Amino acid sequence: MLKIGVIVSSTRPNRFADTPTKWIVEKASARNNLDIEVLDLRDYSMPFFEEAMSPAWAPSQNPVALEWQKKIEEKDGFIVVTAEYNRGPTAVLKNALDYAYPQWNKKAIGFVGYGSTGAARAIEQLRTNAIELQMAPIRVGVHIQGQVFMSVLMGQAKLEDFDFLNPNVDDLLNQLTWWTAALKNAREADAAEKVAA
């Protein structure tokens, strides 16, 4: 089984985030090789980054950051369910990315975005952030946008009503699974080599 963390990027009260999270979790859980866990940033309340050094260089001090890092370490890959705030990712999500480093390395990450443009602009920034974290951001994103986003936000429709999103979700899950499995094998081969050395 591949362990996938589904990261919820918004922590505000009455967030929309729960709707696309539930939707993608149901679809991903239907795959027999994915073990899905929701990582809700509400459960990892970290201050704006204030460690003495980047987690790339020194262990963190903040106890919640240590918990967050342990959780990220456990996972093989990630789906980020992301809002777009002022054409970028939410601050709470960027902060959570900054609060780990080796734990992200050599893992795949895919995105489900929502908003007027399906969070396309936030996701492009997040892909660049992921490269710096030595991750493999996958090509396909699911973008819940325009009228689809508005009608679900206003309670006039459900995401399940929009079948045309399904092939896109399948592509996302297929690519994420391929990269996650490939990188897991490669990480395990690295670890075995180290033990043998």
Ligand SMILES: Cc1cc2nc3c(=O)[nH]c(=O)nc-3n(C[C@H](O)[C@H](O)[C@H](O)COP(=O)(O)O)c2cc1C
């Ligand atoms: C501070 C802020 C900035 C926003 N900026 C954008 C934006 O740049 N693009 C967009 O499509 N929607 C934007 N929105 C609208 C969000 O898409 C909408 O509020 C969405 O519900 C936010 O996700 P959430 O409810 O899960 O927090 C913004 C919302 C907030 C609160």
